[in-house]
Amino acid sequence: MTGRHGLTVLLLLAPLAGCGQKAATPAAALPQVSVIKLVAVPTTLTDEYVGMTEAVDAVEIRARVGGLLERQAFIDGADVKRDDLLFVIDRQPFIAALAQAKANLAQARATLTNSRQNLERARPLFADQALSREDLDNAVAKEAADAASVAASEAQVRQAQLNLDYASIRAPRAGVIGKALVKRGGLVNASTTLLTTLYSVDPIYVSFTISEPTLVELQRQFGFGSGKNGARAPPCRLKLIDGSDYAYRGKLDYVDPAIDARNGTLQLRLTTPNPDRILRAGQFVRVVMPVRKSINAIRVPQQAVQELQGKQSVLVVGADDKLVYRDIVAKTRIANEWVVDQGLAPGELLVVEGIAKLKPGTAVKPVLRPAANGAGQGGAG
Secondary structure: OOHHHHHHHHHHHHHHHHHHHHHOHHHHOOOEEEEEEOOEEEEEEEEEEEEEEEEOOEEEEEOOOOEEEEEEOOOOOOEEOOOOEEEEEOOHHHHHHHHHHHHHHHHHHHHHHHHHHHHHHHHHHHHOOOOOHHHHHHHHHHHHHHHHHHHHHHHHHHHHHHHHHHOEEEOOOOEEEOOOOOOOOOEEOOOOOEEEEEEOOOOEEEEEEEEHHHHHHHHHHHOOOOOHHHOOOOOEEEEOOOOOEOOOOEEEEEEOOOOEOOOOEEEEEEEEOOOOOOOOOOOEEEEEEEEEEEEEEEEEEHHHOEEEOOEEEEEEEOOOOEEEEEEEEEEEEEOOEEEEEEOOOOOOEEEOOOHHHOOOOOEOEEEEOOOOOOOOOOOOO
16 A cells, blocks of 8 residues: 555554554563562471579578677688588687586586596495495495596587687578678677578479460370479570570479469479579570471561561462462461461462552563572462
């Protein structure tokens, strides 16, 4: 076709061709979204419980004898070794009492010596009938009484020596000593006045409670309580008050034999190493304890989950590469991941970034990224 009419037809077809080129542009410019391919991975679920530390040994230091406090031999809060001197009570009364007891013993021994000599002289006289039976019996009784007096005096000397030794109060074990509660010159009453407290530091106890349903779950999952002493349980982790992890794991060493009927809880206790003395008695920590094994758990990043009014949702990429809104149920979180109980299946593509700006039904180009738990392995196809 030539001439004016042919030129007119070409001019009319040119805009149509341009429109066809513009229509192909959106397909090539689909928004890219980062996704992971979901897989089920073996997972042990944990719960956290509030625990409190306590010293394995906390010894209250009290005096066995009374008197005025003469000296404090330690610095408050210092480390002490076994048998280190802690306090000295005025020793002079006890030194005098010991001297008196020794003098009484010497006198009793002298009297006994005289009684034995008299008895030795009386026996031949009685044999020669120069002494009556009554006099001999009196000599025998006198010797026995004087021997008993010597034994009593020896006991008094030992007691006086003990009292003198008790005036010097020593550490019964190694540990960290608290502050002195009685200052120099203060009156100390025997067995009643608390002078200070000595704490052991390594290892240290952590006590916490679990609920009765948790106990049943532990028994089902781990055979909890069926081991020797009823302390069979998986190792537990500890977190400090700021949320940071404690370097050492705790080992369960005590399970209360009875559930507290008032609140339906069971008392447990861990023992954990404390060589760096990060933990102190009376400190709050969080005990992270495994409570359930799950061999088909789907774990998704926390950033991929939207939470609104108690409901949780995610965006997945459907078969036609369009975004699909999905409600999920996730009750347990491990680090920065949710463990999904309902709503997702292995093999689905989960959107993990920019979900707040995306809308369901939008066509996208999924870009696979590796997941922290290995869920992102495989193609996006």
